[in-house]
Amino acid sequence: MxxxxxxxxxxxxxKEAELGWAEGGIPVGSVLVKDGEILGRGHNRRQxxxxxxxxxxxxxxxxxxxxxxxxxxxxxxxxxxxxxxxxSGAILxxxxxxxxxxxxxxxxGDEEHLRAKxxxxxxxxxxxxxxxxxxxxAERPELWAEDIGV
Amino acid sequence: MxxxxxxxxxxxxxKEAELGWAEGGIPVGSVLVKDGEILGRGHNRRQxxxxxxxxxxxxxxxxxxxxxxxxxxxxxxxxxxxxxxxxSGAILxxxxxxxxxxxxxxxxGDEEHLRAKxxxxxxxxxxxxxxxxxxxxAERPELWAEDIGV
Numbered sequence: 194m195x196x197x198x199x200x201x202x203x204x205x206x207x208k209e210a211e212l213g214w215a216e217g218g219i220p221v222g223s224v225l226v227k228d229g230e231i232l233g234r235g236h237n238r239r240q241x242x243x244x245x246x247x248x249x250x251x252x253x254x255x256x257x258x259x260x261x262x263x264x265x266x267x268x269x270x271x272x273x274x275x276x277x278x279x280x281s282g283a284i285l286x287x288x289x290x291x292x293x294x295x296x297x298x299x300x301x302g303d304e305e306h307l308r309a310k311x312x313x314x315x316x317x318x319x320x321x322x323x324x325x326x327x328x329x330x331a332e333r334p335e336l337w338a339e340d341i342g343v
Numbered sequence: 344m345x346x347x348x349x350x351x352x353x354x355x356x357x358k359e360a361e362l363g364w365a366e367g368g369i370p371v372g373s374v375l376v377k378d379g380e381i382l383g384r385g386h387n388r389r390q391x392x393x394x395x396x397x398x399x400x401x402x403x404x405x406x407x408x409x410x411x412x413x414x415x416x417x418x419x420x421x422x423x424x425x426x427x428x429x430x431s432g433a434i435l436x437x438x439x440x441x442x443x444x445x446x447x448x449x450x451x452g453d454e455e456h457l458r459a460k461x462x463x464x465x466x467x468x469x470x471x472x473x474x475x476x477x478x479x480x481a482e483r484p485e486l487w488a489e490d491i492g493v
Contacts (some may be wrong), residue, residue, distance in 0.1 A: 245409055246401050246433065255396050259389070259489065282432025282453065283396065286491075303432065306456060339409065341436075 195317055199271070199293050202226050203317055206271040206295065209236040209249065210325050216241050219336050220325040223249035223272040225257045225289075227264060233257025239340050248340075249273065250280035254287070265289050273322040275302040277341065285310055295322025299330070300341065345467055349421070349443050352376050353467055356421040356445065359386040359399065360475050366391050369486050370475040373399035373422040375407050375439075377414060383407025389490050398490075399423065400430035404437070415439050423472040425452040427491065435460055445472025449480070450491065 195203075202224055209222025213236035222236040235252025238244040247255065250272050265287040275297035276284060284292060284307060291313045297304065304314055329337055345353075352374055359372025363386035372386040385402025388394040397405065400422050415437040425447035426434060434442060434457065441463045447454065454464055479487055 239409065243409055244405060245407070245437075246396055246405050251396050255394060257395070259393055259395055262489070277432070278435040279429065279432040282428040282430070282435075285428040285432075285453070287395075303435070339412070 195293070195315060198226075198229060199269075199315065199317070202231070202269070202271045203273075203293055203295055203319060203322075205231065205234065206249070206273050207319075207321050207325070209234055209253075210273045210322075213237050213241070213249070214325065214329070219340050220329055221249035221272065221274045223253035223270060225253045225268055225270050227268045232260065232264070232268065237340065240336065246279070248277060248280050250276055251283060254283060262288070269293060271295075273319075273325060274300055275304060276307070278303040278306075281307050284312060291315070293317060295319040296326070298323060299326035345443070345465060348376075348379060349419075349465065349467070352381070352419070352421045353423075353443055353445055353469060353472075355381065355384065356399070356423050357469075357471050357475070359384055359403075360423045360472075363387050363391070363399070364475065364479070369490050370479055371399035371422070371424045373403040373420060375403045375418055375420050377418045382410065382414070382418070387490065390486065396429070398427060398430050400426055401433060404433060412438070419443060421445075423469075423475060424450055425454060426457070428453040428456075431457050434462060441465070443467060445469040446476070448473060449476035 210220040214220035218240040219237040233256040238247035269291040273295040281303035360370040364370035368390040369387040383406040388397035419441040423445040431453035
């Protein structure tokens with residue numbers, strides 16, 4: 194279930210996605226949150242850094258820096274889009290117990306695997322998140338095709 | 344089944360792991376190979392770069408740079424250690440069809456998930472790879488505990 198805090202932090206992930214788009218990149222953003230505090234924020238860096246690993250969630254984790262295992266276990270990760278297999282794997286590696294995702298219509302990641310491993314998934318079904326992806330698909334579909342490996 | 348090429352490229356992954364250890368880091372290395380050519384090589388960068396996402400496999404993918412989807416589909420990734428959930432997810436994202444892993448005694452990653460998704464896993468059960476991990480566990484166990492999120 195979405196809380197007021199969830200809506201607030203998802204909006205921060207959307208800001209990250211907008212920042213990525215303004216930089217000419219793929220508009221997926223993420224924030225890592227514990228106890229009402231953002232530990233790391235980030236967005237997809239494929240275009241900007243030539244990075245094939247820094248998706249939004251990965252960039253947020255990277256920017257949060259090295260944390261103790263028990264910190265991750267108290268976190269929620271917010272992402273504008275359903276986490277791809279790589280980002281899902283990172284969530285499992287660090288045992289982040291809760292994921293709030295903006296939408297999963299434009300793309301559905303490895304939600305089944307996350308659920309099977311006990312991760313709580315909350316779907317916001319957020320119009321702003323869908324609009325981010327719809328704009329990219331309309332204006333720069335080649336960015337997405339490369340990023341998602343099709 | 345291990346081929347002569349597999350042995351040769353796994354030895355390159357071991358060189359990467361040794362390089363990481365010499366830098367004060369976690370000794371896990373990886374190379375991404377297509378048609379007998381190394382496209383990218385890398386090793387765990389947690390200590391060196393403060394990176395929580397650049398495991399050996401991720402670093403090799405990152406250093407290979409942006410590749411077309413069909414390139415990944417013809418690749419084998421070599422890694423000195425069974426791929427963790429994050430690295431397994433990256434392999435699935437890019438649809439790399441074959442993984443040669445040095446060993447899976449020190450740590451076993453998400454092999455079951457990879458197999459279920461149709462990835463071919465080849466286990467070298469290589470003494471040099473086991474020795475890399477054994478030395479770290481004996482001399483610097485705290486490095487590993489943090490990296491693998493325990």
